Amino acid sequence: MDKLEEITSDGVAVCQPGLRLGQLESEARKKGWELRMYPSTLVKASVGGFLAGGSGGIGSVAHGGLRDFDTVRAFEVVTMEKKPRVVLHEGPAVHEILHAWGTNGILTRIWFALTPAVEWMQLTAAFSTYEEAFQFAESIATGNTWTKRLATVFEWPIPSFFTPIKRLVRADKSLVLIMIAASQADALHAAAIAAGGEVTFTGAFDGPRTQPLLSDYTWNHTTLWAMKADPAYTYLQCGFSLTECREQFRKLRERYGQEILFHIEFMKNGDGVVIPGAIPLVRFSTEERLNDMIAFCRSIGVFVANPHVNYLEDGGRFRPDNIQLLAKQRYDPRGLLNPGKMISFRKQVVTK
Ligand SMILES: Cc1cc2nc3c(=O)[nH]c(=O)nc-3n(C[C@H](O)[C@H](O)[C@H](O)COP(=O)(O)OP(=O)(O)OC[C@H]3O[C@@H](n4cnc5c(N)ncnc54)[C@H](O)[C@@H]3O)c2cc1C
Structure with missing residues (x-):
């Protein structure tokens, strides 16, 4: 079908x-x-x-x-x-x-x-620090004048996992990936340089077969590349506060060091506000440690949709x-569809 x-x-x-x-x-x-x-x-x-x-x-x-x-x-x-x-x-x-x-x-x-449809361009830019990279991507993602489809930030060493696009990556630097309307590509290029970045790639988006297809490295594909490099990596699905995110990043870094690596995906929420969504990489050690990180995120106002449960109720959706x-x-009164996935469901006795 x-x-x-x-x-x-x-x-x-x-x-x-x-x-x-x-x-x-x-x-x-x-x-x-x-x-x-x-x-x-x-x-x-x-x-x-x-x-x-x-x-x-x-x-x-x-x-x-x-x-x-x-x-x-x-x-x-x-x-x-x-x-x-x-x-x-x-x-x-x-x-x-x-x-x-x-x-x-x-x-x-x-x-x-x-x-x-929009004629899109893809751009990558490397920045010396995560803070600079975040600041730049945030200005594009939240700026009303930019027509964008993607605004992603990876702190180092996440870009080192992207082996097929090594030439777009700079050692020890954070990487920003943007899809922008072609008519704004030159302005974006200039803005990236003004923000202290090095533009490492620009290219047209020509549909799903475009190479390199930057989206292959974003959202949960980032996690896939990390796990290929080191199976100890896992992830969380988070929503940072637009106004408090820098403080939230600081608190997480202070408590967990490099156990958590920041991967930001800017996204509009249901109220129409663009916020730093995130799929941070987490170096897994124990279940207790992972749950401690989730609880700590929530205690500092970071939303977490826990991807480490296999039933619907605790997954955040x-x-x-x-x-x-x-x-x-x-x-589905007999509970035949995807049994066990919705744990609050109790089968009804159906006699005929
Ligand atoms: C590497 C990786 C990256 C990902 N990135 C993203 C991402 O960026 N954003 C995102 O939202 N998700 C992401 N996902 C999750 C998921 O792969 C995607 O949401 C994708 O759209 C699922 O499509 P699929 O056809 O593979 O579905 P499947 O995996 O085949 O199905 C997903 C679920 O939908 C059910 N289903 C399928 N068809 C029907 C139907 N006709 N009626 C009712 N139920 C149905 C299945 O039973 C299953 O429970 C990612 C997953 C991986 C592994």
């Missing part, structure tokens, strides 16, 4: 869940549209898998996450009842199913809002109003 049925005149892709996001991006660009946001798994990930298991990615700096701004317009869900039904979820009702890992229904048809659970009780 991988068909793109149509792209409507107002930029909504109507598709089946198995359609690859990379293919949708390519097809949409031909018609003057593009994905609002996509995961770093762009080429292989499906639209259905992204809606059920993902949250955001490249583009989120401008368009927020999957749950924001009506990006997921509607979908049809097939229920796991004795007599299956096809139920249309539109508007706020999509949140009953979104990011519930297929626990409460099977997406079969999706209305996914796009945005007008469970809805406090329980609408995902209520949908499961309605649509």
Whole structure:
């Protein structure tokens, strides 16, 4: 079920869940549209898998996450009842199913809002310190005049893990990755130099097959590259405070040293404010130490969506109003879909 049925005149892709996001991006660009946001798994990930298991990615700096701004317009869900039904979820009702890992229904048809296509350029810049790199990326990410799709910061030694793009990396320096409207590429280049950076690469983005594709090193692909270099690395999913983040970075560094390495992905939150989202790398030693770090983050106001639990409720995306659970009780009363993933669910005795 991988068909793109149509792209409507107002930029909504109507598709089946198995359609690859990379293919949708390519097809949409031909018609003057593009994905609002996509995961770093762009080429292989499906639209259905992204809606059920993902949250955001490249583009989120401008368009927020999957749950924001009506990006997921509607979908049809097939229920796991004795007599299956096809139920249309539109508007706020999509949140009953979104990011519930297929626990409460099977997406079969999706209305996914796009945005007008932009001619993008990719740029990397190296900075002597993490503070300088962060400051520069923050000014681009939060500056209203910049049209951007990606604003990422890696402190050293994270860039050393990116072996295929070694030539873009400078030893001992933090690296910033930006996707910017081509019309602003020269201005961005000048801004990077003025901020003390060395521009190590600029190149056009020509769809998912672009090489190098900078998004291959961002979001959770960063973690993948780190784990390839050293399997002791793991990660957290964090949201830093826009106003307190420097103090939060300082406190974390003071307590954990190089056990935590800063990887920032700027993203717009549901209120329309661009904040430093983060997928910091963590050098794993013990479960206690990892839990201590999560608790400490939360104690200093850093949001953590814990990726180290394999059930929905503690992962940071469970809805406090329980609408995902209520949908499961309605649509999958026997608990056949992804059993064990939603631990608050209790099977109902169905006699007929
Ligand atoms: C290296 C790496 C990088 C990643 N980067 C990101 C990122 O940047 N942003 C992000 O949000 N996520 C990221 N992810 C998580 C995930 O890979 C993506 O969200 C991706 O979109 C999942 O798509 P998929 O087609 O591979 O889904 P799958 O892994 O096949 O499925 C994901 C979940 O959705 C369920 N599902 C699939 N299809 C349906 C359907 N039709 N109906 C109901 N449930 C369904 C599956 O049962 C499963 O629980 C990353 C993962 C990895 C391993």
